[in-house]
Amino acid sequence: MGAFLETLIGGLMTGMLYSLVALGFVLIFKASGVFNFAQGAMVLFAALAMARFATWIPKFTGLESKLLANLLAFIVALLVMILVAWLVERLVLGKLVNQEGITLLMATLGISYFMDGFGQTVFGSDIYKLDIGMPKEPMFLLDKMFQGGILVNQEDLVATVIAAALVALLSAFFQYTGTGRALRAVADDHQAAQSIGIPLNRIWVIVWSVAGFVALVAGIIWGSKLGVQFSLSLVALKALPVVILGGLTSVPGAIIGGLIIGVGEKLSEVYIGPRFGGGIEIWFAYVLALIFLLVRPQGLFGEKIIDRV
Amino acid sequence: MFYRENGQFKTHYSADQQIFPIRQDRVVILALLAFAFVVVPFVASEYVFRALLIPFLILSLAALGLNILVGYCGQISLGTGGFMAVGAYAAYNFLVRIDGMPLIVAILLGGVCATVFGVLFGVPSLRIKGLYLAVATLAAQFFADWAFLRIKWLTNNSSSGSVGVGELSAFGWTIDSPAERYLFCLGFVAVFALLAKNLVRSHIGREWMAIRDMDVAAAVIGIRPVYAKLTAFAVSSFIVGVAGALWGFVYLGAWEPAAFNIDRSFQLLFMVIIGGLGSIMGSFFGAAFIVIIPILLDNVPMMIGVPLDTALASHMTFMIFGALIVFFLIAEPHGLARLWSVGKEKLRLWPFPH
Numbered sequence: 001m002g003a004f005l006e007t008l009i010g011g012l013m014t015g016m017l018y019s020l021v022a023l024g025f026v027l028i029f030k031a032s033g034v035f036n037f038a039q040g041a042m043v044l045f046a047a048l049a050m051a052r053f054a055t056w057i058p059k060f061t062g063l064e065s066k067l068l069a070n071l072l073a074f075i076v077a078l079l080v081m082i083l084v085a086w087l088v089e090r091l092v093l094g095k096l097v098n099q100e101g102i103t104l105l106m107a108t109l110g111i112s113y114f115m116d117g118f119g120q121t122v123f124g125s126d127i128y129k130l131d132i133g134m135p136k137e138p139m140f141l142l143d144k145m146f147q148g149g150i151l152v153n154q155e156d157l158v159a160t161v162i163a164a165a166l167v168a169l170l171s172a173f174f175q176y177t178g179t180g181r182a183l184r185a186v187a188d189d190h191q192a193a194q195s196i197g198i199p200l201n202r203i204w205v206i207v208w209s210v211a212g213f214v215a216l217v218a219g220i221i222w223g224s225k226l227g228v229q230f231s232l233s234l235v236a237l238k239a240l241p242v243v244i245l246g247g248l249t250s251v252p253g254a255i256i257g258g259l260i261i262g263v264g265e266k267l268s269e270v271y272i273g274p275r276f277g278g279g280i281e282i283w284f285a286y287v288l289a290l291i292f293l294l295v296r297p298q299g300l301f302g303e304k305i306i307d308r309v
Numbered sequence: 310m311f312y313r314e315n316g317q318f319k320t321h322y323s324a325d326q327q328i329f330p331i332r333q334d335r336v337v338i339l340a341l342l343a344f345a346f347v348v349v350p351f352v353a354s355e356y357v358f359r360a361l362l363i364p365f366l367i368l369s370l371a372a373l374g375l376n377i378l379v380g381y382c383g384q385i386s387l388g389t390g391g392f393m394a395v396g397a398y399a400a401y402n403f404l405v406r407i408d409g410m411p412l413i414v415a416i417l418l419g420g421v422c423a424t425v426f427g428v429l430f431g432v433p434s435l436r437i438k439g440l441y442l443a444v445a446t447l448a449a450q451f452f453a454d455w456a457f458l459r460i461k462w463l464t465n466n467s468s469s470g471s472v473g474v475g476e477l478s479a480f481g482w483t484i485d486s487p488a489e490r491y492l493f494c495l496g497f498v499a500v501f502a503l504l505a506k507n508l509v510r511s512h513i514g515r516e517w518m519a520i521r522d523m524d525v526a527a528a529v530i531g532i533r534p535v536y537a538k539l540t541a542f543a544v545s546s547f548i549v550g551v552a553g554a555l556w557g558f559v560y561l562g563a564w565e566p567a568a569f570n571i572d573r574s575f576q577l578l579f580m581v582i583i584g585g586l587g588s589i590m591g592s593f594f595g596a597a598f599i600v601i602i603p604i605l606l607d608n609v610p611m612m613i614g615v616p617l618d619t620a621l622a623s624h625m626t627f628m629i630f631g632a633l634i635v636f637f638l639i640a641e642p643h644g645l646a647r648l649w650s651v652g653k654e655k656l657r658l659w660p661f662p663h
Contacts, residue, residue: 117625
């Protein structure tokens, strides 16, 4: 029982991290109908920027305080991501209005190639450590009830709290601010939104910036866990089944989907994996999402797909 | 002046229904085939065969297969690499495990196995559509990656799924030199391209296109979506599987599952989209573009005398490749095949446009 709970909690926490990446996908898809394959590259790019600026800033300014340096690096990285968002809108999406979904998807793949190359050219391609003072020691819960207790990574716990806070923040942003309302309007119907005077281009820049911000947070958390390196952009591949499981257009779907995939992945690896020679993590999430979609083609919380002739 | 069809009267049905109804098209295609079969083997250098022509031919075959699924039937697939892997490993197993198995039969049987795999992962397309399907097909990709790495039986108990084939021979002809390998691939590509060209204008091809354009409407007028979608998956993955087998046998010689990873799937999708969705010709254009660009990018800095270190060069290649793709999508969203047909239209009126 203890081992089971430990796997379960581990899965939930990994799932929360997947949700964080998935959130970026959902935000952009909701607002612009673009399936953004570059989200993974954005995570890597943001994390690289953060990691490098966190070492460059103290070097050039002689700052002593680590917290201040990290904070400054965070702000600079955020500005970089906003610049990326603006450039993407200006140079790519603005010129591909009204194209088919597949063309847009390919364009974001092109963007992701570009960002992978560009990020590593500018920031270097080694493995960088990103130390933002996350607690590293493992923690034991419920050691009265089970022998040895349940091992929980404090780092994961903090990450989960941050992810949850981010989701709450974004929901509030979407629900209660004017910009959020405009974003939802655009998501609902581009043309109608435009006709009542919502500037589509600015909305897209905003939503890509928000996705960049989410990517930055995800990048920092994943980066401090695994080190900032190229494989970070592959985390996005893990987030894809999360997105389709939860529904492409639903923010809560991204969270719940992430949790389901995280838990399913860990449990399957521990309990089913050994029978198949292990390593089934890499496809289990996809097959799970696939089987799930057979029952509900629009995902858990996606808008119902209505076919009209 | 030279490219116009007036004066070419069709006096019987077979003349009206032939694959290339315009005489100039027939002449050009025949000349192209003759050039590829007879002239190229004598003039091209070994490097050109190995680095350009053979990968170009095999990848255009794979792109052709994918184009049938994506361009003609409208089902987006990101699992093409997985289908190729199934074709390659299945053909390998047939060749190694069965004594006296002819090479061509093994390759075609590899295609058959890929067909089964493709139809299996095509079944969800009956329920799932669009981008959801695209992501769902990644399941095929990752499953294939995993299976050939972990299940020993599938790779004839070789470690980590790396296998190799020895000497290739068909009908007593030993396929050894690059020129022979090129001719072997060219034979496959020519036959399959002709078959595909014929197939997409037939009854079944029109069903695929109806499904692509609007599946509900197609179902209303009596096209069975199950049949149309699954046949598209079957034909597509058969061709892709054969291409995979050729890629392993003829181009690589020895390979491991990473040769057919997700990057391969993306690469093929790029070819199809840059070349032109729903165009047989486009598959070839796209493959040529994607094969040539990285080679150019590798060699240009050397030629203009700015040697870069390898890491930087590979990052630059990534960057330029990404930028070029975006540029092409913006400049011509319908692909190179569209440029080709615009050119043909212009040529019709040349030199006296309206």
